[in-house]
Amino acid sequence: MLIIDDVSKTFNPGTVNEKKALDHFSLTVEDGDFITIVGSNGAGKSTLFNAAAGMFYPDSGKIMLDGRNITFVPDYQRAKYIGRLFQDPLKGTAPHMTIEENLALAYLRAGTSGIFSRISRKDREKFREQLKKLDMGLEDRMDVPVGMLSGGQRQALTLLMAVIVPPKILLLDEHTAALDPAAAEKIMKLTEQIVGENRITCLMVTHNLHQAVSVGNRTLMMADGHIVLDLKGEERKGLTIEDLLMMFRRGEGKDLDNDRILLSD
């Protein structure tokens, strides 16, 4: 599905601020994988997503999506196939537009008919049904500006917008980190439900180690621009947070260092 092949990226090369954010990084994401990613601060997790989404071109290496070389395909073209959520719930939606308008925009942008086509009554019904599944009462507030919603509601809507036309791959970058615990839990449940129902291939950065071992089918640990651990199948079964931390220490020769890490759920 997604192949990151020997990708390197150095920021500010040749200056005192030089930073190798991805260091000969390789990863093959299988169709249907739901990969959780944890790592130290500055390990290169967001940079990995930025590389996949085309926010910059790598210094070297290759990126393939579904058999197609997309290394130099610009971000706005990739956005059709790659859904993305960020930590900040304000990032994915237009505050002055209504819930319905936001959904329509996402739908037309990702769809095949183009953004100048129109939303039909059937489309609107589909939006209502999808909103209902969120179980937040948003289906009765479709004409409310999104700026009126809570962070959790807004992130749920962003999630829906990202998958209203299912993307080839969904990138979630700590998308529950800015929410209060109850909202975070709700969004996490919705994420698992939506990703599962639509069989979306998904990569999720999290600072919650419980999620890292329990959500999805594969766990990746990163440090200094490379992969420290890649656990799936039998190796991942029954994996505890303690195992994870120990394996990291053994692989890296130091402890996982992340100021936001959560050791319990």
Ligand SMILES: Nc1ncnc2c1ncn2[C@@H]1O[C@H](COP(=O)(O)OP(=O)(O)OP(=O)(O)O)[C@@H](O)[C@H]1O
């Ligand atoms: N646009 C940029 N310009 C300069 N340096 C950058 C840029 N983006 C990232 N970096 C640097 O690259 C390194 C990796 O950053 P990245 O944001 O990918 O880390 P991360 O693993 O997402 O960390 P965190 O857990 O704190 O979110 C960091 O040292 C960061 O300062």
Ligand SMILES: [Mg+2]
């Ligand atoms: Mg990050």
